[in-house]
Amino acid sequence: MSRKGLITDSFQVVKKKGDKKERKEAQSPPQNLVQAESHLQDTVQPDQLEILKKFDLSWQYGPCTGITRMQRWERAKFLGLNPPTTVQDLLLKYNKDPFVIYNLWHEFAL
Helix, strand or coil, X not given: CCCCCCHXXXXXXXXXXXXXXXXXXXXXXXHHHHHHHHHHHHXXXXXXHHHHHHHHHCHHHCCCCCCCHHHHHHHHHHCCCCCCHHHHHHHHHCCCCHHHHCCCCCCXXX
C-alpha cells in the first residue's frame, strides 16, 4: 500500500523576509502608553463606571451614539431632561480618562 502525500507537500515553502524583532516592535504598543492606560484605569472606581453605564443605558436623556457623555449630559440639561448631577461630577473629575469620556458604544461603528 502506498503512502498518500500530505496536502502541505503540494505547496512550496515560503519563508517570510524581515527580522522578527521588527515585527514584535510593530505589534506591541509603546510602554509609556500602556503605563498611562493602567494609571487611568486605577483612578476610576468600578461603582463610578457603573453609574456612567447606567447613564448610557437610560434612553430618557436621548441617544448617546456619536457624542461624548459630557455632550449628552449638556444636551439633556439644555432640553430640561434633568440628567443626574452625579454623572456631571464624575465627568468633570475624570475628564482625561477615555473610559469616562466616551460611552459604551464608542468603539463600534455607527
